Amino acid sequence: MGEFLKPEDYVEPACPLCDDPHKVQSIPQQRIIEKMDEYMSRRDYEGAEKHLLYWLEEAKMNRDLRGELMLRNELVGHYRKVQNKEKAYENIDAALQLLKDLDFEGTISSGTTYVNCATACNAFGDNERSLKLFEHAKAVYESSPSVQPSLMGGLYNNMALTCAALGQYEEALSLYEQASEVMSHVESGELEQAITCLNIADTLEKMYGMEQSENRIYELLDQAYDLLKESHGAEEGYYAFVMEKCAPTFAYFGYFMAADELQRKAEEIYARA
Numbered sequence: 673m674g675e676f677l678k679p680e681d682y683v684e685p686a687c688p689l690c691d692d693p694h695k696v697q698s699i700p701q702q703r704i705i706e707k708m709d710e711y712m713s714r715r716d717y718e719g720a721e722k723h724l725l726y727w728l729e730e731a732k733m734n735r736d737l738r739g740e741l742m743l744r745n746e747l748v749g750h751y752r753k754v755q756n757k758e759k760a761y762e763n764i765d766a767a768l769q770l771l772k773d774l775d776f777e778g779t780i781s782s783g784t785t786y787v788n789c790a791t792a793c794n795a796f797g798d799n800e801r802s803l804k805l806f807e808h809a810k811a812v813y814e815s816s817p818s819v820q821p822s823l824m825g826g827l828y829n830n831m832a833l834t835c836a837a838l839g840q841y842e843e844a845l846s847l848y849e850q851a852s853e854v855m856s857h858v859e860s861g862e863l864e865q866a867i868t869c870l871n872i873a874d875t876l877e878k879m880y881g882m883e884q885s886e887n888r889i890y891e892l893l894d895q896a897y898d899l900l901k902e903s904h905g906a907e908e909g910y911y912a913f914v915m916e917k918c919a920p921t922f923a924y925f926g927y928f929m930a931a932d933e934l935q936r937k938a939e940e941i942y943a944r945a
Contacts, residue, residue, distance in 0.1 A: 699731050699739040708746060713909030714945040717754055724750060741770045741781070745788050752792040760796065764789045780819055783812035783827070791830045799837045806831040825854040825864055832871065841879045848872045862899040863914045869896035870921045889925060897922070897930050912941035 704727050711720035724747050731739035744767035751760035767785050776782045790805035809827055813819045832847035852868045855861035873892040876885040900915060915934040923931035 696736055697734040698736050699727055699734065699743075701739060701742050704743075705746075709907070709909060710945075712913075713942070715942060717750070720750060721747075721754075737770055737774050741767060741774065741776070741785065744770060745785055748788050748792050752795045755795075757796045760792050764792060778812060780812065780816050780823070783809045783816070783819070784823065786812070787823075787827050787830060790834065794830070794834045794837060797837075799834050802834045803831075803838065806834055821854050822858050822861070822864075825851045825858060825861065828854065829864065829868055829871065832875075836871075836875050836878065841875055844875050845872065848875070862902055863911065866896040866899035866918060867914065869893070869899065870918055873925065874921065893922065893925055893927055893930075897927070900934065908941050909945065912938040 704723070707723055708720055711717075711723060724743055728740065728743045728747070730736075731743055744763045747763040748760055748767060751757075751763065767789060771777050771782050771785055776785075786805045786809035790802045790809065793799070793802035793805065806827070810831065813824055813827055828847045828851035832844040832851065835841075835847060836844040848868050848871055852865055855864040855868070858864070869892045873889045873896075876889055876892075879885070882889070896918065900918065916938040919931040919934040919938070922928075922934065
């Protein structure tokens with residue numbers, strides 16, 4: 673596994689007996705995220721967890737609730753990826769409580785937290801709770817004129833997965849179409865569009881069966897493959913993650929050469945990290 677924190681990666685722990693005991697000392701959120709990206713670029717999940725937990729304790733000791741909310745969100749995503757349901761839900765509950773403590777409910781930050789928690793619930797098959805959280809996020813984002821298009825695209829795409837899991841296929845397809853439209857106007861949005869194409873293909877098979885939807889599914893697979901090849905400007909680690917995520921769907925539908933190519937390219941990127 674990768675190295676843990678170096679001295680330059682952290683500040684001295686705050687002493688609770690020094691200075692004003694009620695003073696909030698903010699943790700360096702941007703630096704924490706950048707270091708997290710380094711761990712994830714080489715799939716060092718153990719190092720990533722240690723990194724996040726270290727800073728979680730710092731945030732709690734320094735009474736930095738905003739910093740703690742950021743870290744709880746990161747931990748939800750981390751434990752979703754490593755399939756640790758108990759710890760994921762522990763951080764989901766903590767993040768949702770922090771929204772109340774910070775009076776952030778109704779803000780864009782709350783929408784992002786709702787999406788993150790809802791996506792984790794979907795990953796663990798808790799789709800009823802997932803949908804409720806997505807509905808909260810949708811209400812927040814659609815009432816916020818300043819919300820970034822990429823956030824809207826992520827919401828629609830992930831909410832559609834939950835709807836499909838609940839058998840609400842028409843709603844899922846509508847959300848996928850909205851996601852694709854939004855991401856077509858986002859710089860480097862090709863990766864998200866490719867994922868959406870594959871999700872639509874999977875939904876069509878569930879709705880109509882392979883025989884009836886075969887032609888449309890193959891069109892979507894070709895479109896997704898072209899989007900993955902044409903993607904520019906994406907961070908390499910994320911590009912590798914998306915290719916690795918998409919490869920099994922290509923293989924499922926018989927695009928074995930495409931699946932092998934995507935997996936190989938992902939491994940090459942990870943090897944360089």
